[in-house]
Amino acid sequence: MFSQQLRIPGPTPIPPSVQQAMNQAMVGHRDQETKELIHTIQPLLRPIFGTKQEVIVLAGSGTGGLESAAVNIANAGDEVLVAVTGAFGDRFASICEAHDLKTHHMNVTWGTAANPDDLKSFLLDHPTIQAVFLTFCETSTGVLNPIKELAAVVREYSNAYVVVDGVSSVGGTASHMDDWGIDMLVTGSQKALMLPPGLAFIAVSERAWKQIQDNSQRRFYFDLRKYRKSLEGDSTPYTPPVSLLYGLKQAVQLIDQEGLSEIYDRHQLMMNMTRKACKALGLPLLAADDIASPTVTAIKPDHFSAKQLKMMLKSSFNLNVAGGQAHLADEIIRIGHMGYCSPNDVLLCISLLEMGLSKLTGADTFGVGTKEAEKEYFHFLSRKEDRG
């Protein structure tokens, strides 16, 4: 009867008003209703990406969005670099390889971030790199790569395009795509944008549009030129997922109402609450404080099984957290705190985590993390009141 606490790093819970919006009766995809939908959504999406450009919306998983970026910006044989900081960096590299791009990997230990100096050295050694693929938040490790600094290095030391996977960051942490010199920023609907999965988003810089125009890589559904052209008439080249667009309109309006700066503060707070609690509970965090993501936190237990904890949290306490991916599959648990997630939700999540820990290890962990999380939350509210 009671629904689970969904605290995986996406798909994330859907706000009731977004759910409601998706119940709108179906309309024609070429009708005025759909055009108005697209027309209303566009200006509200742009600040979330930090761009003045249009944001292309396509039917597909986030991976479809990443592939769109790759096939539109580079041609088979082009030399590209992927900074691989986890499973999604790996995926970006696999996409590039599937399209016969000559793909260099800049690998770092999972749980650490890509280093701007290393990137600089690599680019100076490889002046023929034509595009650099970066992951903003590496969902598999909870690391927020220093995307502003990384993009700056690419723009300063090369002519390569900067392509960023923003799947679990856009909407949860500030993106200033235009200011940071990012050429393509991709995300999906099921993370900080508070929607079900099924939409991919991609914003493109003016200089990247020039490249896209002439790019000869084979593509049809993912050919961004068609989406841009259709968008001029508030339309799409292929039937869009109309119900998800209704949800999207409501979601971007909710975001607009709360305000981006408030949203980013809330995510920062939720991260701080989670991390403080984990530290108090003696739970080792995979990512260091200075590279921690405001949307997802990975815990790497050292004296019990992460997998067992994850299973117990679900079966005994109705709390759904994620395990790891690839070689970290059974090594970590990941807590998502993004999108339709409040500090209250985080308090509950921490309580349930404490109970799971206690049950699994026998330790008296009751309230230990909650105490720190409450303090963090309390101080946040006090500071806000002082300011307001």
Added chain:
Amino acid sequence: MFSQQLRIPGPTPIPPSVQQAMNQAMVGHRDQETKELIHTIQPLLRPIFGTKQEVIVLAGSGTGGLESAAVNIANAGDEVLVAVTGAFGDRFASICEAHDLKTHHMNVTWGTAANPDDLKSFLLDHPTIQAVFLTFCETSTGVLNPIKELAAVVREYSNAYVVVDGVSSVGGTASHMDDWGIDMLVTGSQKALMLPPGLAFIAVSERAWKQIQDNSQRRFYFDLRKYRKSLEGDSTPYTPPVSLLYGLKQAVQLIDQEGLSEIYDRHQLMMNMTRKACKALGLPLLAADDIASPTVTAIKPDHFSAKQLKMMLKSSFNLNVAGGQAHLADEIIRIGHMGYCSPNDVLLCISLLEMGLSKLTGADTFGVGTKEAEKEYFHFLSRKEDRG
């Protein structure tokens, strides 16, 4: 306050219970709930396609499904044939060309069907054709191509793979993919399957799977091998549109409850009602009776503007029908009668059409088509009672 009558050939109205199902709280895409969803859906999808094979479900528009077929079954440079009977045949050809397939077009006048004898001649003249792309229902003209006969010709006179666009046919008219020797059958969610747009479906024959395994065309998101492998564990390679899957489960259960044969009869009836009414009203039909689609009817008025009628039906009578595509854009109107559409809905649609006609042309058309549609409906019910 009153919602429109949506009678375009997709997207189609959503049944309330499907809408309801999509309101389910979000779940993890790798959780047992999602696996059970996929596990329940698969066996119910297969008979709709007429196959014993798994049916791949991917996030995307129908066009994404068509492109998946093309990039998995053929390699750049391969010779393929597309039977172009309208706008969607054209699109299939554009997809093939975008992927550097050596694409032959077998063009017929829009509103007519592809002829099996012509196909036979073409194949005998071009023994190097490796795949033939056919459109089952050509949504742009309301023609149902004789897919069984066309597929039989391909299988008898060549070794080419038979790839079929079933976007507005699957679920509305019988598909016997395995029996007819179809290698790939593609559809989308927003037509006879009674769902919002956002899912593409593709079923694949065993011999086509062998080809797919070795096909070297560049692809990642559309690489069907990954979907098949994931499906073994009731999963998907990328985050599926979970809310649409909940809807799909309910939709295929509704289809199962009504029964495929009853559904196909209902669509046949709705076609007959529409066509009888149009004939009584003196409205010329684009497609001849023997190639008419049970899911969509195109009318080509000869003494007034199709575009004006379409606009008046919407503005004055809240009836939303579609115009034409490409060179038929302003020449025809298309009435969709598929999916969540009953004979009652068709009666209402005909009434409104009569009123629109009367308003536009001044003719006394009240009840003229309805009378014939009612008779058709009445006889259908009588025959059913006699049988039952």
